[in-house]
Amino acid sequence: MEKEKAEQEEQVVNPWEVSAKGTGKIDYDKLIDQFGCQRLDKSFVDRVFRLTSRTPHMFLRRNVFFAHRDFNEILDAYERGEKFYLYTGRGPSSEALHLGHLVPFMFTKYLQEAFKVPLVIQLTDDEKCMWKNLTVEESKRLARENAKDIIACGFDISRTFIFSDFDYVGGAFYENMVKVAKCVTYNKVVGIFGFTGEDHIGKISFPPVQAVPSFPSHSIYWGMGSDDASGHSNFVDAMMRQDPYFRMTRDVAPRLGYNKPALIESLFFPTLQGETGKMSASDANSAIYVTDSQKDIKYKVNKYAFSGGKDSVENHRKYGANLEVDIPFKYLSFFLDDDEELEHIRKEYARAAVTDEMVDAFMAVRPLPNMFN
């Protein structure tokens, strides 16, 4: 079972926990093997460039999105002029989004623009109510607040539907939840998600909720006849840790008469403290929030960001920085769009320990064309 294998490799990756052990870094190659998805190599990036006639997003170029399932089939469908739609989501557990949260939304916005496709965004307030033990009212409130930050990423109102589960579950959506649930045994969800007998039945009921948006049965979203939608494919943009939901969904889809959703997956956005884990909304100093001021950001990066520099100026000048673990450099690789500038910094930093320079580069006043609309 996936969970047992994960424990043996001493890293834990599931929708509710991400932690590396041993070397302190997530071993992505191992994760790809373990989960059974595929590496996203340069040929894909080139193909996307050819098909969309625009520079691929830096997240593709930098391999922030690095794994996939059937992305090639989505590109094939697109080439044939067939329709697909996008699905991404967020579990609204904190008031403001942090940088790690923004990664899938920035990328999804790019996909929407590049391929000119519709998008559904699921806000899993029910999930957070259950896992974080929030009240229904609080989780719904957070969902609505988060929707504002998400909208600010610049999605196309004419092609984007955002929904909160508590508001939206019902009708055709609930029918599909039941259909999915009939296809998955308790033993199966234990194997995928690691539930135990002490878990409440809400958790056990939840996986179908995250599966259902993958099925183009929401002609209700679009006002189309169901015949139009039934042949559509779905392309899911998610963090790697959500993979278990989509393995389950892909297994169930054909039994319900739907195409398997394709998937593209990103690295975890590292905490300020380093690659040992994922930026978490429950530890304010592990993250930089969209609401943090410039002063906050400078303070946090200076105080908490894990440095790949050596312990003395002498050693650093001799050996350079370890860019594998240096957090400010990693942040730049996520957000600094200019490849040349990034390469320049990489080379320079590898030979210097000027942390202030890194922070300044990160905080330079300059256009970020994909960050906000």
Added chain:
Amino acid sequence: MEKEKAEQEEQVVNPWEVSAKGTGKIDYDKLIDQFGCQRLDKSFVDRVFRLTSRTPHMFLRRNVFFAHRDFNEILDAYERGEKFYLYTGRGPSSEALHLGHLVPFMFTKYLQEAFKVPLVIQLTDDEKCMWKNLTVEESKRLARENAKDIIACGFDISRTFIFSDFDYVGGAFYENMVKVAKCVTYNKVVGIFGFTGEDHIGKISFPPVQAVPSFPSHSIYWGMGSDDASGHSNFVDAMMRQDPYFRMTRDVAPRLGYNKPALIESLFFPTLQGETGKMSASDANSAIYVTDSQKDIKYKVNKYAFSGGKDSVENHRKYGANLEVDIPFKYLSFFLDDDEELEHIRKEYARAAVTDEMVDAFMAVRPLPNMFN
């Protein structure tokens, strides 16, 4: 655990299976002890008479409804002028209702009239979709068909809400499902319902769906402010085998800030073949359907009804009938309103084996004032 005890006593009673073993009859005293509810004795029947100023329904007089939880508190509330509402339901697994199905609806109609209270009726099409492996469409269709037979029992349109789960789940109902689910562990539902690892997660998700109508949060049903409804009690009218759902619901209710639902429970309506089980829609010859013609009924009773008469006229004249197991007599005790006539038949039959007479009495053209509106 309740289920293990049930297996030791060799009778099985849960929402999906009712079977007696050993003596061949359901041992109701044992069931009451095992489930932990209370006997409904004559003092209740008298009190209902005094409070409602009308003859108590024959199902109360004959102890067809024989067990309860907190019925006294409902009567106390009623005396104080406080509000309560009724909740009953049906799992729509067959096209036409049979006599056993009618019992709770006939009784609920009486309760509505006697106490002048609102009523919600839940049609669990999702449950039947999952347990009977029906398609969503088929289960919704059966729910609608059954609603017609239920309405024909004569409920008050101004105070009755009937809903199908597939149509109705969502919004406040779904919020309550999540709240209930958070309060119940997987181990707990295994203990109550006997689920196993091979059961699909739809079954495990279902108990909250049957619990939620017990909570007066459906101000949405009534257009009242939630303040009005929150203090209301709920009185559930169900078959004894549904008791496990309501034990769970009563356990959860205080944690959600609601009153525990009170419950009144009926005997199982015996199959034609005898007291060994419950009339089942999946065996057409075990049941008499509302759609059966007079000829069908006469045929079925003659051919299949288990007789309590002795095996020879001589023995029957000497010992009389065993009315404990005689099905035609039992049917009369359910449906023949006239107590004197029933007593007369009891005495006469106990000394005769005239099966035709029993059938004729059962099929006599005579008013059945509570059967249809």
